[in-house]
Amino acid sequence: MNTYAEIQAQIADLQNKAKEARALEVAGAKAKIAEIMTAYGLTLDDLRVGRTNASKVRQPVPAKYRNPQNGDTWTGRGRAPLWLAGKSKEDFLIK
Numbered sequence: 001m002n003t004y005a006e007i008q009a010q011i012a013d014l015q016n017k018a019k020e021a022r023a024l025e026v027a028g029a030k031a032k033i034a035e036i037m038t039a040y041g042l043t044l045d046d047l048r049v050g051r052t053n054a055s056k057v058r059q060p061v062p063a064k065y066r067n068p069q070n071g072d073t074w075t076g077r078g079r080a081p082l083w084l085a086g087k088s089k090e091d092f093l094i095k
Helices: 004-040
Strands: none
Touching: none
């Protein structure tokens, strides 16, 4: 039966072998990728597929209601402000 120390040494040895194997596989993958990119004339920008929507900037929603007393506005989305509580929204529409 192996001792705890022997098992730990085996684990460390296997982890080192795994790191070396991964490094070799990554190097091979990089070489294949570079070869394919060169063969087809691809650049890194060509590989950025589906990320065009991520750069879209949301436009602010225009205000729909205004408090005539102090000029506060509300878009009509989300929770209604207190100055509209119990009052008709149509009276505060921005025209």
